[in-house]
Amino acid sequence: MREAHKNDTEANKGLIEQKPVTSKWAKISFVCGISVWAIFVVGVIVAGLLTIPEAVTSWRGAKTISTGFVVILVISTISLSSFAFIIGVISLVIIKVKEGVVKGTGLAVAGILSSLLYLVITITILAIGTAEARLLAHKEVCRLNLSELRKAMLVYANNHDGKYPRPDKWCDLLVQGGYVTEEQLVCPGGGKDRSHYAINPNAEPNSPPDMVLLFETNEGWNQFGGPELLNTENHKTHIRGYFQILFNNGRVRFLWTDQLSELKWKVEENE
Structure with missing residues (x-):
């Protein structure tokens, strides 16, 4: 009887002295959460090195390879960080259920926070x-629209005694005459209205090359006027807005609002 009691006591003592085992899932979460940052840094360095052949040999394929590599890198690291986050949460649940038997809360939390931080930063950047x-796509479409409108205005002028369309009917005359389509009068950044451009009524084919011919404005039709109609909402960034201008020489520029004073709207008397 005493021998059995002694054996039970020793067995209980062994259980009490048994140390908790670190959760393998917590270890995996921690390793993956930290590794994703190392992989990303190394990947960015490699992507930069891949562009060197283009700078040295003008081989344009290097940029394509570099871009493809970055895309694969981002997808793989997002997948890895998501895996680390999920495994970290699972390990915390296991540690809670098997409290005293399994440990590794610190590793799991570190893995979760590291992966979560990476996901937040990456998704924000994307x-x-x-x-x-x-915005760049809208800007390019708008630039092409203005360039095509310039060509249409010149063709119209050649067919109408060297004069641009009447300012109060310029959209109607260009569209009805088949010089442009209505789609070319729309800036994609401004919505789906009929037109987002206005004409400077002072501009003629023989006007100075740096005079404003067409410019962006709010939605409307057959609009004409000056700087009071300028609109920066079509291409508004998170910092400030800008607008695109077509000059009489066919040049298209985008300008910030603080560059408004650079524009020429009419011929001065001394010119």
Whole structure:
């Protein structure tokens, strides 16, 4: 009887002295959460090195390879960080359920926070990049529209005694005459209205080359006027807005609002 009691006491003592085991899931979460940063840094360095051949040999394929590599890098690191986050949460649940038997809360929390921080930063950068890409696309379409409108205005002038369309009917005359389509009068950043451009009524084919011919404005039709109609909302960034101007020489520029004083709207008497 005493021998059995002694054995039970020793067994209980062994259980009490048994140390908790570190959760393997917590270890995996921690390693993945930290590794994703190392992989990203190394990947960015490699992507930069891939662009060197283009700078040295003018081989344009290097940029394509570098871009593809970055895309794969971002997708893989986002997947890895998501995995680290999920495994970290699972390990915390296991540690809670098997409290005293399994440990590793610190590793799991570190893995979760590291992966979560990476996800937040990466998704934020991607969101900003997507918005900027959309703005650039709108800007390019708008620039092409203005360039085509300039060509249409010249063709119209050649067919009408060297004069641009009447300011109060310029949209109607260009569209009805088949010089442009209504789509070319729309800036994608301004919505789906009929036109986002206005004409400077002082401009003629023989006006100075740096005089404003067409410019961006709010939605409307057959609009004409001066700087009071300028609109910066079509290409508004998170910092400030800008507008695009078509000059009489066919040049298209985008300008910030503080550059408004640089524009020429009419011929001065001394010119």
